[in-house]
Amino acid sequence: MNRSIKLVTIVGARPQFIKAAAVNRAIAAHNEKFSDSTLEEKIVHTGQHYDESMSKVFFDELEIPQPDYNLGVGSCSHGEQTGKMLQKIEQILIREKPGCVLLYGDTNSTLAGALAAAKLHIPIAHVEAGLRSFNRRMPEEINRVMADHVSDLLFCPTEAAVKNLANEGISDGVYQVGDVMYDSILFYAKKAKTIEQEILKQLDVQSKSYYLATVHRAENTDNINRLRNIFNGFNNISAPECPTLIPVHPRTKKKLSELGLVCSNGVRIIEPVSYLEMIALEQNARAILTDSGGIQKEAYWFKVPCVTLREETEWVETVQSGWNVIVGADEQSIINAVSGADKLHGICQRTIYGNGDASNRICEIIQK
Ligand code: UD1
Numbered sequence: 115m116n117r118s119i120k121l122v123t124i125v126g127a128r129p130q131f132i133k134a135a136a137v138n139r140a141i142a143a144h145n146e147k148f149s150d151s152t153l154e155e156k157i158v159h160t161g162q163h164y165d166e167s168m169s170k171v172f173f174d175e176l177e178i179p180q181p182d183y184n185l186g187v188g189s190c191s192h193g194e195q196t197g198k199m200l201q202k203i204e205q206i207l208i209r210e211k212p213g214c215v216l217l218y219g220d221t222n223s224t225l226a227g228a229l230a231a232a233k234l235h236i237p238i239a240h241v242e243a244g245l246r247s248f249n250r251r252m253p254e255e256i257n258r259v260m261a262d263h264v265s266d267l268l269f270c271p272t273e274a275a276v277k278n279l280a281n282e283g284i285s286d287g288v289y290q291v292g293d294v295m296y297d298s299i300l301f302y303a304k305k306a307k308t309i310e311q312e313i314l315k316q317l318d319v320q321s322k323s324y325y326l327a328t329v330h331r332a333e334n335t336d337n338i339n340r341l342r343n344i345f346n347g348f349n350n351i352s353a354p355e356c357p358t359l360i361p362v363h364p365r366t367k368k369k370l371s372e373l374g375l376v377c378s379n380g381v382r383i384i385e386p387v388s389y390l391e392m393i394a395l396e397q398n399a400r401a402i403l404t405d406s407g408g409i410q411k412e413a414y415w416f417k418v419p420c421v422t423l424r425e426e427t428e429w430v431e432t433v434q435s436g437w438n439v440i441v442g443a444d445e446q447s448i449i450n451a452v453s454g455a456d457k458l459h460g461i462c463q464r465t466i467y468g469n470g471d472a473s474n475r476i477c478e479i480i481q482k
């Protein structure tokens with residue numbers, strides 16, 4: 115007899131497509147191996163990210179099946195966006211009656227999925243549970259705390275995440291499985307090598323002769339002083355012979371044009387790139403400057419010095435190891451960190467983030 119479990123996966127933002135792709139691949143492998151106890155996945159895309167370069171590119175390149183539902187929610191205030199998602203997800207969950215709802219990370223799509231499922235008493239599995247910045251002004255911190263507290267299965271990427279949950283009294287259903295983004299890197303790094311020369315040529319840069327930067331956190335984009343300081347830092351470190359490439363998030367692009375910030379000729383703002391292009395660019399960068407969560411870890415896995423444009427990080431291991439330095443949005447600290455970046459070497463103990471089998475373990479645990 116086939117003991118099939120129906121899963122509803124809820125995604126909406128760029129990093130969630132990347133994480134869900136790893137688990138989707140593991141689900142296919144699981145079903146092939148265990149034909150009598152399969153996992154049937156239905157994918158819901160909330161539409162939080164919708165530009166082709168923020169959404170479709172990832173479905174195509176990572177071969178994620180087309181979503182079964184696209185809610186088309188789009189951009190609006192936190193309350194409106196989460197509310198619209200909640201209403202639509204609830205209808206889908208009532209119709210689909212899944213055995214489990216699968217959530218990723220800490221976006222508004224995560225929160226809406228968590229609330230909808232919890233109120234319908236549907237078990238929730240949260241991938242990337244237990245991460246904390248201890249900064250409740252971050253919308254992500256609210257989203258992840260709320261999601262963790264209504265989840266039944268909490269899949270933690272690190273030991274620190276397990277401890278954070280224990281400190282909040284959560285221990286049942288907690289599994290330290292490793293990081294699905296590490297699974298993804300192991301799977302795609304070789305593939306990225308095949309397009310590496312093409313993307314470097316296309317952008318007219320040489321390996322280890324450019325910086326790679328991303329900025330999209332609300333705390334940076336919505337604070338003129340912080341955004342200005344960060345870009346002043348970029349202007350200072352960049353030169354035509356060692357430019358800073360910035361695949362720009364649409365949120366930041368809008369703010370930059372509103373503020374009319376002027377960039378020096380070494381600062382090169384480009385459109386967001388695909389995942390394979392991004393990891394090829396990361397591996398060849400002299401240093402990475404970012405406020406992204408995922409990119410801090412990718413820098414660590416590729417042993418590229420990272421300068422984090424935030425006041426704290428959830429990925430404390432990258433800092434403890436010596437590969438990542440937290441500088442906030444201070445122009446001089448950015449300049450100092452980059453000039454010392456060549457010395458930012460440490461121990462890269464990749465297994466801190468698991469063995470590259472987090473997605474398989476998630477499937478096995480859900481099935482059990
Ligand atoms: C969201 C997540 C953040 C995650 C990031 C990944 C929340 C609260 N934040 O932030 O945790 O790190 O995704 O990239 O869920 N926009 C477009 N086109 C798009 C998407 C967004 O133009 O396809 C613009 C809109 O002006 C929108 C703004 O970007 O208002 C912000 O988008 P939103 O999804 O609300 O938050 P992110 O900053 O992307």
Ligand code: UDP
Binds near residue numbers: 328386389390393406
């Ligand atoms: N990324 C990408 N193209 C880009 C910028 C980022 O493919 O132009 C990938 C990056 O390699 C990482 C993920 O998107 O895997 C990180 O997403 P983001 O920075 O948007 O969100 P966060 O991780 O901060 O939540």
